[in-house]
Amino acid sequence: MAKLKLRGKDLKDIGYPQTKAISLALDAMEKYYKKETRPKALAALKDVLTYPDNYLTHDAFSKVAKALLENKHTESRALNTERAPFKIYGEDQIEQGAKDQLYTALTLPVSRKGALMPDGHQGYGLPIGGVLATENAVIPYGVGVDIGCRMCLSIYDIAPSYLEGHKDKYIKILQEHTKFGANEVQKKPSPHDIFDREEFRTIPVVKRLKDRAVQQLGSSGGGNHFVEFGLVEISEEDNDFNVPPGKYVGVLSHSGSRGLGANVAKHYTDLAMKHTPLPKEARHLGWLDLATQEGQEYWLAMNLAGDYASACHHDIHKRIASALGEKPLAIIENHHNFAWKELVDGQELIVHRKGATPAGKNVMGIIPGSMTAPGYIVKGLGNEQSLNSASHGAGRQMSRTVAKRNITHSELHKTLADYGVTLLGAGLDEAPMAYKDITKVMAQQKDLVSLSGTFHPKIVRMDKA
Structure with a gap:
């Protein structure tokens, strides 16, 4: 049998980067595969290139795999030249920066479809209000920092006049x-079976966070x-x-998964x-392949954080119900x-909703306004163009910095008095004037949700200014 002859060009032709991985691969073939046929040798090398993680302990290819992974971690991935299909709602009310962030996300090699909700504004990675469907990949910054941030509404059979007549009590x-x-x-943190979850034992980063999570159960974050x-x-x-x-x-x-x-x-x-x-323009949109250990770890940790956020809300509402001496009619x-x-257009994809409410057919949700504007109890219409999504609120029209610079305390106090709202805590960055008009936002998503009711804030507690 003829001796195997391979050159660097042969490896470049099958996709090898022009790095030390080529020389290491040629050395490995010379040492371990010199009697192999050319087609089988190239097939083996292609498999190492495609799945380097599988060869990190391989006798022949471990050094090649490590070199490939080192290169993969330092070389920027190219973006697509064309965007995936998308739809923007209320486009004339959304700042260009938010639209540009969506456009960039739509050019990721893993992106398949996207949408931007009418409360959209600029953030990190995906814009706030951004929805992105990807194939077998999850983008941590496409999910956001406050994983599983939630709305929760308890409805009580209490006459509304009691809120004004017994304001001090509330x-x-x-x-x-x-x-x-x-x-x-x-x-006294409440006991909860979420802390028995396996993720707190098997995922190192989650394990380190357990004690703080126990302490923070039943509390809310800062900001909005x-x-x-x-x-x-x-x-x-x-209904x-x-x-x-x-x-x-x-x-x-309204709060999320805390620390x-x-x-x-x-x-x-x-x-x-x-x-x-x-x-550079896409650097916050790095993804994890769900076929990798890191991707699976994040997926499990993300779901745990979402369930923890829900547990926090339930604990808050349980404490308030006990103080009221009432049981809610509905939550x-x-x-x-x-x-x-x-499923998106018949294919299972990963749908990221960063500041967007799930609005599948008949799915219930809450879309808040501001501390003086109404929130809305909604039911999803299952609009596929929006990836079964709707806005998660009114959306900011001023950044926090701009709001602090342009809104005065006297303006805030006058607005609160005009709407009969009592405010405990909060800073000027959360003033109602910093937010878009929720009625306009709702008008721009009539094809996404139907209305079942409203919520008008009267006594609001937020973090200290």
């Missing part, structure tokens, strides 16, 4: 039973997170949550950016900053 309940920011925690009493008006007779049309007292909360989600996001975003380095909730496996 203020005291919020002051005593809600906690905000990095340092406030409940004095809140717990508030307000007036609920149910308008739809045949899915079995509350008759009428006016009620409600408790609405657990933030640290999971940072850890896996750093990994993704190393594994799939991208050009409605939804989350954003998450990724789901969903």
Whole structure:
């Protein structure tokens, strides 16, 4: 049998980068495969190139695999020249920076379809309000830092007049039973079976975060997170949550997965950016292949963080219900900053919703306005163009910095008085004027959701200014 003869050009022709991986591969073939046929040798080398992780301990190809992975981690991945299909809602009300971020995301090699909701504004990676479907890949910054950030509404059979007539009582309940920011925690954290989850034992980064997660259960973050009493008006007779049309007292909360989600996001975003380095404009959109260990770890950690966020809300609402001495008629909730496996045009894809509400057919949700504007109880219409999504709120029209610079305390106090809202905490960056008009946002997504009711804030608690 003739001796195998391969040259560097042969390896470049099958896709090998012009690095030391070529010389290492030629050495390996000379040592271990010199009597192999050329087609079989090239097939073996192609397999190493395609799946280097599988060869890290291989007798012949471990050095080749390591060299390939080193190169993969330092060489930027090329973006596609054409965008994946997309749809933008309320385009004339969305800043160009947010649209540009979506356009960049649509050129990722793994992107298949996208959308931008009418509350869209610029963020990191995907814009806030961005929806992106990818194939077998998850983008940590496409999910967001506050993994599983949620809305949760409890509706009580309490006359709305009680909120004004017994305002001090309701203020005291919020002051005593809600906690905000990095340092406030409940004095007696509630036991919860989420802490028995296997992920807290098997995923190193999650394991390190368990003690802090136990402490923070039942608390809310800073920024735009809140717990508030307000007036609920149910308008739809045949609703899915079995509350008759009428006016009620409600408790609405908005918060996420606290330090657990933030640290999971940072850890896996750093990994993704190393594994799939991208050009500068796309660098925050590094992804993890779901066929890899890191991709599977993130997927499990993300789902844990989402479930933890839900547990936090349930604990908050349970404490308030106990203080009220009432049981809610219904609880409605939804989350954003998450990724789901969903069928898109007949193919299973990973749908990222960064600041976008799931709005599949008949899926219930809450879309809040601001501390003086109404929120909406909605039911999804299952619009495939929006990837079964809707806005997650009104969306910012001023950045936090701009809001602090341009809004005065007297303006904020006057607006609160005009709407009869009592505010506990919060800074000027959360003033109602910093947000878009929620009625205009809702008008731009009539094809995405139908309305079942409204929520009008009356006593709002947020983190300290």
